[in-house]
Amino acid sequence: MGKGKKIAVVGVGNILLGDEGLGVRAVERLKEKPLPASIQVFDAGTSIHQLLPAFEGFDKMVIIDAVKAGQEPGAIYRFTLEELESDKGKDIGFMLSLHELDVPRAIALERLVSKLPEEIVFIGMEPEKISEGMELSGTVSKKMDQLLSAIEKEFG
């Protein structure tokens, strides 16, 4: 498994807003499992841009996040950073606050000074309910095992 390929699995999101935190909840579950030493699991909360330098030296990053792509709640997605960037194209908007330094933009900036992994994959799930509260919605909870399997497929 993995043949020593160093992989960082990074959960992002806000656990105070229900399904918004599904990425963090997924890595919490992953931490309970026996994993090879080449795989490290991170909880980045809502501050992944502050944590990026820590991913120098990894061969691959797997980012777990809530993703709104219009499918039914619980739908699982996989896409690469390149796919995400090409989709966004020129419709990038602008930044008023540091919060808007979103993940692809933060990675692009960090690459000017840090050797981040070439391979960056997002595994996401369509949220059902994003509102204040520390519990996941029923639909997302039920799909957690499937989300974990999707993440583990990236290790092979």
Place this chain on the structure above:
Amino acid sequence: MAQKIVIDPITRIEGHLGIEVLVDGGKVKEAKCSGTLFRGFEIFLKSRDPRDAQFITQRVCGVCPIAHAMASTLNLDSAFGVSDKIPDNGRVIRNLILGSNHLQSHILHFYHLAALDYVDVTAVADYNGNDPTLNSVKDFISRGALEPFVPRYEGDYRFDKKTNQELVRHYVMALEMRKLAHEMLAIWGGKMPCVASICPGGTTEHPTIDKITGFLWRLNKIREFIDTIYIPDVIAVAKVYSDHFQLGAGSGNFLAYGCFDLETQNPDYTKRKRYLVQGTVENFTLKSLDASKIAESIKHSWFEGPDAIHPSKEDTVPNRKKTGAYSWLKSPRYEGKVYEVGPLSRMIVSYLAGVEPVKKIVDATLSELKADVKVLNSLLGRHAARALEAKLIADAMANWVLELKPGEPVCAHYQVPDESEGMGLTEAARGAVGHWIKIKDKKIERYQLVVPTTWNASPRDEKGQPGPMEQALQNSTVKDVNNPFELVRVVRSFDPCLACAIHIVNFKGRKVSEIRIG
């Protein structure tokens, strides 16, 4: 005829700062700032173990987790009755954690958020020299990856090509500095971004010679950057864009809770000796801070309940249908007046209080700019205050870290009381942050947070007074309503943190079935 401008980049990030401005003949007639995301985190802190507050509240904001960790810990210190028992090691380590965070935040804000309004990155496309940094940016741009560098609104660029290229080099150096500041914080904070080492009573991290030297060499690199690059760059911008001293004046009232405790004998945070001091300023006259004079109006906010009461007495009852309301932010006021918070407030309060290093550097900067202290109440004043504060904090930390005593205690013992009340006051990079707690049967009965952007981006209050950012927009002019870059610059100068907490990746306009796997 008056024209309405709406700046609401809500398509990319949910829960945002929406700004609506009415412009007539190039002058802003009316401005409304609206927080579009309900953030009633206080509601589910209720009935939890008080010690959870530290871990939960730092998740509230992706930009200021450290400041919330500090404010909640000070809050718990006071509720648990140990705020005057923190050992010096614990006090100093907390200061180093908060200070590293402020450095990181200030540098990132100027270079990676604000500077691109003044620096034309495309100048690097014509670069022909040997500087590896500039060549990597050139390569980056030539691959069409302009994305991180281009603001949506066109700016007016006034530097020549060579200066622009040099400033782009600084932009990349600033990323390195941010990385160092992050490592400095991790030395004492352990796990980032959600630090576990700040705890009631002090810290869990012990000082060692290795940690002290590891901190100091990184700090010294950042100090050199601040002295030779950051401050000169801000002054260069201030000279070339000196008309921006006339843009974005706020209410003219400044409030600071102060931060960086220099002692812990005094349990009262409003009186305790702090490096950057507590106080309020009206008409450039300093008064002492009295936390009982803070009240939050909800007249124009989507909340129910008694209006204009102290945060320690407030409940959080949302009502999205309330008439006359236009924001999820409440309107914190001091003595019923509109106060701005942030680095500018801290610098003006400490300057008028006569804090020696603050007075010295502010006077030197004003004399170089041939300006009076009153011009600081402006868009450029906010950027200048941030840069000067970065130097003041970095220089002070170089002394504080040497006060650490390996082998001595870092934390005082505490017990969770059956009933108690507490207050935690400190400063996030972007301004005053306060937490209030009421404990009953060892559980949280009530918890309130008043965060910096709530002060600055607040809507009108019960007297109809616009918030500081609304006033700053109303004190601005717009040359071209189709390209209102002046307004965006005014908002940015406050370093707002409103989009706190939501950052979903929107992946739209593509056939998701092709990539769907579950």
